[in-house]
Amino acid sequence: MHYLLKNTTILDSTSSYHQQKVDVWLKDGKIEKIDTAIQAEGAEIIDFSGCYLTPGFCDIYVNANDPGFEYRDDIDTIAQSALAGGFTTICATANNHPITQSKAQVEYIVNKAKHTAVHILPIGAITENFDGKSPSEMHDMHTAGAVAFSDVPHSIKDSGVLLRALQYVQPFNGLIISMPFDKTLVGEGLVNESAISVSMGMKGITNLSEYVAVQRDIELLRYTGGNLHLTGISTAESVALIRQAKTNLPENAHLTCAVFVHHLVSDENDVKSFDSNYKVFPPLRTQQDQQALIEGLKDGTIDCISTQHTPLNIDEKNVEFEYAQNGMIGLETAFGLLNSKLGNELSKEKMVELLSKHPRQIIQQPSNSDFVIVDFDTEHTVTEKTLHSKSKNTPYIGKTMKGKVKAVFSKGQFIVQP
Amino acid sequence: MSQLSSKHVIGIEHLTVDDIQLILKTATQFKEIINRPIKKVPTLRDITIANLFFENSTRTRISFELAQKRLSADVINFTSSSSSVKKGETLLDTVNNILSMKVDMIVMRHESPGAAHYLAERVDAQIVNAGDGTHEHPTQALLDTYSMQEKIGDVKNKKIAIIGDIMHSRVALSNIFCLKKLGAEILLCGPSTLIPKHIGALGVHVSHNVDEALQWCDVANVLRIQLERQNTKYFPSLREYALYFGVNKQRLDKLQKEIVIMHPGPINRGVELTSDVADSEHSIILEQVENGVAIRMAVMYLLANKQA
Numbered sequence: 001m002h003y004l005l006k007n008t009t010i011l012d013s014t015s016s017y018h019q020q021k022v023d024v025w026l027k028d029g030k031i032e033k034i035d036t037a038i039q040a041e042g043a044e045i046i047d048f049s050g051c052y053l054t055p056g057f058c059d060i061y062v063n064a065n066d067p068g069f070e071y072r073d074d075i076d077t078i079a080q081s082a083l084a085g086g087f088t089t090i091c092a093t094a095n096n097h098p099i100t101q102s103k104a105q106v107e108y109i110v111n112k113a114k115h116t117a118v119h120i121l122p123i124g125a126i127t128e129n130f131d132g133k134s135p136s137e138m139h140d141m142h143t144a145g146a147v148a149f150s151d152v153p154h155s156i157k158d159s160g161v162l163l164r165a166l167q168y169v170q171p172f173n174g175l176i177i178s179m180p181f182d183k184t185l186v187g188e189g190l191v192n193e194s195a196i197s198v199s200m201g202m203k204g205i206t207n208l209s210e211y212v213a214v215q216r217d218i219e220l221l222r223y224t225g226g227n228l229h230l231t232g233i234s235t236a237e238s239v240a241l242i243r244q245a246k247t248n249l250p251e252n253a254h255l256t257c258a259v260f261v262h263h264l265v266s267d268e269n270d271v272k273s274f275d276s277n278y279k280v281f282p283p284l285r286t287q288q289d290q291q292a293l294i295e296g297l298k299d300g301t302i303d304c305i306s307t308q309h310t311p312l313n314i315d316e317k318n319v320e321f322e323y324a325q326n327g328m329i330g331l332e333t334a335f336g337l338l339n340s341k342l343g344n345e346l347s348k349e350k351m352v353e354l355l356s357k358h359p360r361q362i363i364q365q366p367s368n369s370d371f372v373i374v375d376f377d378t379e380h381t382v383t384e385k386t387l388h389s390k391s392k393n394t395p396y397i398g399k400t401m402k403g404k405v406k407a408v409f410s411k412g413q414f415i416v417q418p
Numbered sequence: 419m420s421q422l423s424s425k426h427v428i429g430i431e432h433l434t435v436d437d438i439q440l441i442l443k444t445a446t447q448f449k450e451i452i453n454r455p456i457k458k459v460p461t462l463r464d465i466t467i468a469n470l471f472f473e474n475s476t477r478t479r480i481s482f483e484l485a486q487k488r489l490s491a492d493v494i495n496f497t498s499s500s501s502s503v504k505k506g507e508t509l510l511d512t513v514n515n516i517l518s519m520k521v522d523m524i525v526m527r528h529e530s531p532g533a534a535h536y537l538a539e540r541v542d543a544q545i546v547n548a549g550d551g552t553h554e555h556p557t558q559a560l561l562d563t564y565s566m567q568e569k570i571g572d573v574k575n576k577k578i579a580i581i582g583d584i585m586h587s588r589v590a591l592s593n594i595f596c597l598k599k600l601g602a603e604i605l606l607c608g609p610s611t612l613i614p615k616h617i618g619a620l621g622v623h624v625s626h627n628v629d630e631a632l633q634w635c636d637v638a639n640v641l642r643i644q645l646e647r648q649n650t651k652y653f654p655s656l657r658e659y660a661l662y663f664g665v666n667k668q669r670l671d672k673l674q675k676e677i678v679i680m681h682p683g684p685i686n687r688g689v690e691l692t693s694d695v696a697d698s699e700h701s702i703i704l705e706q707v708e709n710g711v712a713i714r715m716a717v718m719y720l721l722a723n724k725q726a
Contacts, residue, residue: 195619201553
C-alpha cells in the first residue's frame with residue numbers, strides 16, 4: 001500500500017499539527033510522513049479537501065454476538081460495521097453464548113479478531129453465567145486480554161457482589177462497567193413511564209429505576225475506590241448525581257460514564273408508533289432528559305458516547321412490541337446521527353474527544369496511529385444495502401444524515417469508504 | 419359525513435368525534451333491527467370476517483360473531499389460548515395464512531398492547547381491535563358510551579366514575595379516550611398501586627375513596643378485578659379490596675341521589691360489585707351486552723362501507 005492523502009485537516013489536540021491542513025503519506029502500513037505539500041513518488045493520491053483527520057473512534061459497548069449468535073453478526077461483520085462507522089477499537093461485551101467468562105473465551109475473541117482490521121477487545125463477565133452471585137475468573141481473563149468486566153445487559157442486583165468485584169480488580173487496575181438499573185423497579189415496564197406509556201397502555205419504566213442504581217453504584221465506588229464506568233445513562237437525575245459525585249469522590253475512585261447515541265438523537269415520542277426498532281433498554285426518555293444528557297456532554301459530566309450496538313435478526317424484531325427484543329445496531333450510523341443532531345451544539349474537537357480520546361482513556365488503551373477521515377458536511381442516506389451488519393434493526397434506515405466517514409486507517413490497513 | 423375517517427378501528431384515541439358520533443348513530447339503527455322479529459339483514463353478504471382470539475374471551479367473541487351473523491357476513495373463528503408467538507408461529511404468519519383464504523376483515527383480540535397497530539401496518543385487511551392487552555378495547559368503550567347515553571342522555575358535562583384496576587384495564591383507557599372526546603368529566607378510583615402515576619395527563623380526576631367517587635358521579639363504571647392475572651401483588655387480598663373499593667348497596671343507600679351502575683363483565687360477585695347492586699334497577703349491565711351487538715354491527719358495517 002502506498003497512498004498520499006492530500007489537504008486533510010488534523011483534529012487531534014495531542015498532535016503538533018492540530019487544526020492544520022496537511023498531507024499524510026502512508027507507506028507499507030505506516031504513516032511515513034505528515035507535512036504540508038509532500039511529494040511521494042508512486043503513491044496513489046487522494047484529495048481530502050474539506051475533510052478532517054482524527055484518531056480512530058472507540059466504542060466501549062458493542063454486542064459482537066460471536067460466539068453463539070453468528071446469525072446476527074460475527075467478528076468479521078462486526079469489524080466491517082465498525083470500520084464503516086470509523087471505529088478502529090471496539091469492546092465486545094460478554095453477552096455471547098457461551099458468556100465470555102473464562103480465559104479460553106477471551107482468547108477466542110482475541111484470536112479471531114487478529115485477522116480483522118479492527119482492535120476488538122473482549123469484556124469479561126463479572127459473574128459466572130451472569131448469575132449476579134459467583135464471581136468469574138477476572139484476573140485470569142485480564143491476563144488473557146480482557147479490558148473490562150461487565151454483566152451488561154444485566155445489572156448486578158446484589159450490592160455485595162458488585163462491591164467485591166470493584167475491590168477484586170484493583171490490584172491489576174481493572175475496570176468495572178455497570179449499566180445501572182434496579183430490576184424490581186423496572187418490573188414489566190416496556191417504555192419510558194410518562195403520559196405516553198399511559199396512552200400506549202404499557203407499563204412504564206421510571207427514571208427512578210435508573211438513578212437509585214446510579215446512587216448505589218457511586219456509593220460503592222466511594223467505599224472501594226477503583227475504576228467504575230456507568231454505561232447507558234439516560235435520565236436527567238443520573239446526570240445530576242454523577243456531576244455531583246465527580247466533585248466529591250475520593251482521589252482513588254475513578255468514575256466515568258457513557259451515553260448511548262440513540263438516547264441523544266431519539267426520544268420517547270418515537271415509540272408512539274409501536275415501532276419495535278425503537279425498543280431499547282434503557283428506554284428512550286423525554287426531551288428534557290435528552291437535553292440534560294447533552295448538557296452533561298458539554299460540561300464533561302458524561303465522558304464518552306457508546307453505540308450499544310445490538311444486532312438482532314428480523315424475526316427477533318418484527319413481532320408485537322412487547323415480544324420484540326431490546327436494542328438496535330449503531331456502529332455505522334453513530335457519527336452521522338451525532339453530527340446531524342449535535343453538530344451545532346458540540347465543537348468538532350469535543351465530538352472527537354467523546355468518540356475517540358475519552359473512551360480510549362477509560363479502557364486504558366495507549367494511543368496508536370489509527371485514524372479516521374471524516375467529512376462533517378456531506379449528506380448521505382442510510383439504506384439497508386449500505387449496512388455491513390448482518391442485522392438491519394435500526395429505525396434510521398431511510399434517514400438522511402449530515403456527516404460521513406470517508407476513510408479509515410486501522411491496524412496498518414487503509415480503507416476508503418465508497 | 420357518512421364514512422369513518424379510518425380504514426381500521428384500532429383504538430378510540432385515533433377516532434374523531436365525528437367517527438364516534440357516526441358509530442353511535444348507526445348503532446341506533448341496528449339496535450332497532452335486532453329487535454325486529456327477523457333480525458338478519460343482508461348488508462355484509464359476501465364479506466368474510468375472521469375472528470382471531472389469541473386471548474380467552476367468551477362474551478366479546480360471541481357478541482362479534484352474532485353481529486357478523488346478523489349482518490350476513492361469512493365468519494371464521496380462530497381461537498388460541500396462548501399467543502401464537504409462544505406456539506412457535508408468528509402473529510404475522512398466522513394472519514397471512516388466514517388472509518390467503520381471501521378474508522376481508524379481521525377482528526382480533528390479543529394479549530399484547532399495540533398488536534392491532536402492528537397488524538394494521540402489515541396486512542391489507544381491515545382490522546377491528548377487540549382488545550389488545552392493557553391498551554385499548556374500542557368497541558367496549560363505544561357500547562359503554564351508547565348505553566350511558568341511552569340512560570342519561572348526552573354525556574357532555576356528565577360525571578363518570580371508573581372504579582377498579584385502572585392500570586391493567588383496556589376498558590378504562592378506551593372509555594377515558596371516548597368520554598373525554600365527547601366532553602364528559604371523568605374520575606378514576608382505585609387502590610393507588612393500580613392507577614398509573616401519569617394518568618392525570620389524560621385530563622382525568624383521581625380519587626382513592628370509593629364513597630367520594632360514588633357521591634361525585636352520575637354513572638359508575640365498575641371494572642372487573644383480576645388478582646390472579648397479576649404477576650405482581652398490587653393489593654393484599656380480594657377481601658380487603660371488597661371492603662375498601664367494592665360497590666355495595668350500603669354505599670349506594672348513603673348517597674342522596676341515584677346513579678347508574680355499569681360493568682363490562684364478567685362480574686366477580688361480592689368483590690367489585692355485590693349482587694344486590696348488580697341485579698338492581700340502577701344497573702344497566704345487561705343493556706350493555708345487548709348494545710354491544712348493535713355497536714359491533716355498526717363498526718363492521720361502516721368499515722365495509724368504507725372499503726366499498
